[in-house]
Amino acid sequence: MKVFRRKAILLCLGYILLLILTMLNLMDYKWHKEPQQCNDQVRHTPFQAQPDLRYLYRPSPPRKRQLVYVFTTWRSGSSFFGELFNQNPEVFFLYEPVWHVWQKLYPGDAMSLQGAARDLLSALYRCDLSALQLYNNAGAKNLSTLSIFGATTNKVICSSPLCSAYRKDVVGLVDEKVCKKCPPQSLSLLEAECHKYNTVVIKGVRIFDIHVLAPLMEDPSLDLKVIHLVRDPRAVASSRIKSRHGLIRESLQVVRSRDPRIRRMSLVDVGHKMNKKDGSDFHAIGALEVICGSMAKTLRTALQPPAWLKGNYMAVRYEDLVVEPAKTLRQVYGFVNLYVSQELEKFSLNMTSGSGYSSKPFVVSSRNATQVVSAWRTALTFLQIKQVEQYCQQPMDILGYERVASAEEVKDLSKPLLRKPRL
Numbered sequence: 001m002k003v004f005r006r007k008a009i010l011l012c013l014g015y016i017l018l019l020i021l022t023m024l025n026l027m028d029y030k031w032h033k034e035p036q037q038c039n040d041q042v043r044h045t046p047f048q049a050q051p052d053l054r055y056l057y058r059p060s061p062p063r064k065r066q067l068v069y070v071f072t073t074w075r076s077g078s079s080f081f082g083e084l085f086n087q088n089p090e091v092f093f094l095y096e097p098v099w100h101v102w103q104k105l106y107p108g109d110a111m112s113l114q115g116a117a118r119d120l121l122s123a124l125y126r127c128d129l130s131a132l133q134l135y136n137n138a139g140a141k142n143l144s145t146l147s148i149f150g151a152t153t154n155k156v157i158c159s160s161p162l163c164s165a166y167r168k169d170v171v172g173l174v175d176e177k178v179c180k181k182c183p184p185q186s187l188s189l190l191e192a193e194c195h196k197y198n199t200v201v202i203k204g205v206r207i208f209d210i211h212v213l214a215p216l217m218e219d220p221s222l223d224l225k226v227i228h229l230v231r232d233p234r235a236v237a238s239s240r241i242k243s244r245h246g247l248i249r250e251s252l253q254v255v256r257s258r259d260p261r262i263r264r265m266s267l268v269d270v271g272h273k274m275n276k277k278d279g280s281d282f283h284a285i286g287a288l289e290v291i292c293g294s295m296a297k298t299l300r301t302a303l304q305p306p307a308w309l310k311g312n313y314m315a316v317r318y319e320d321l322v323v324e325p326a327k328t329l330r331q332v333y334g335f336v337n338l339y340v341s342q343e344l345e346k347f348s349l350n351m352t353s354g355s356g357y358s359s360k361p362f363v364v365s366s367r368n369a370t371q372v373v374s375a376w377r378t379a380l381t382f383l384q385i386k387q388v389e390q391y392c393q394q395p396m397d398i399l400g401y402e403r404v405a406s407a408e409e410v411k412d413l414s415k416p417l418l419r420k421p422r423l
Helices: 002-043 053-057 078-086 099-104 110-125 129-135 187-194 210-218 233-242 248-255 276-303 318-323 325-335 342-351 369-374 382-391 393-399 407-411
Strands: 066-071 091-095 199-204 224-230 313-317
Touching: 066 078, 066 210, 078 091, 078 199, 078 318, 078 342, 099 110, 099 129, 099 248, 110 129, 110 199, 110 210, 110 248, 129 187, 210 224, 210 276, 224 276, 224 318, 224 325, 233 276, 233 382, 248 276, 276 313, 276 382, 276 393, 313 318, 313 325, 318 325, 318 369, 325 342, 382 393, 382 407
Parallel strands: 066 199, 066 224, 091 199, 224 313
Antiparallel strands: none
16 A cells, blocks of 8 residues: 555656656747747738848939039130030030020129029929020020020030031030031920930029029039139139120129129229220129129138038139149049040140130130230239229139239239139
């Protein structure tokens, strides 16, 4: 009986021990199994599933377009500077499209036209060329590719597929007489070409203050950079006088924006007999008061740039461009992420190593860089020089253009009047 009881107790203990071991095994299994079940569950959820490698085979999203505005004024060498982009086969270039606004809304003063100019640029940077139709002076007739200002020297308009006269990938100036023979195409075809380019460059002289472009530069749908092309205001004045008749309408529109309360020094000596030429010179030089006043505001902003301007603004002196064209071209192209080809570098060198200084305004041609930089010193009177320096003192100081103290100093061409800019 005792033996049977002992066996029963041992059997119960063994059973209990077996039950305990079984429970421990189940707990251990559950401990390791639950995370695996959790992973299985995650693998089947849409957002935290096992890595979806299909994205590796999807086409890349389109690269954001690089938009560039060449911000400058009349007679600052912008036609030549614009050619450095017009000749690039990777660039869609437009030459002075805001001209259409000024012509349509003449005789509005310069400042009242700034908003309309900005709105047009906003449309053009999106390749909406139909906006030009708003400023069509041809009545009901639709604008064509050859109706756009500057069309007959534009490499996109004069090259395939719009025209067979030129090839976009071959560097060389366009002869407008040749391009005028191209068949006029609809703006919709030019829009289609615009969409093919990752870089769009617009050159203009009719935006006066960088703040006008601020809404475009802050627009997250755009990637706009500004290249500010500047030139010695005395050289600008000399060139404006030289081309006074071609700029008379624009000069009048700018002069209308002057503050009538400001007292100004006389443009001519006392006792000088006024003639028609003096009147033209008055508008040519007087416009610089407005131009330099706005330029000073822009340059002060650039010295302490707000967030929308920081990293998106570059100033280029025309004098540096013509004296060191290849170096300046590389700096400019680096700023807007473009590649400088040997053909473009050679083009820039050839354009600044001509035999003289062209007498024809508004024509891009090869010129002697030294004569281009110093021509104003023999063309302007000392009084005209002092007039310009009065209007343009602030921008000249920031940009490194030295003022003169005497007529003798002006004529001494061995003395450079250029120093390092503050920008």
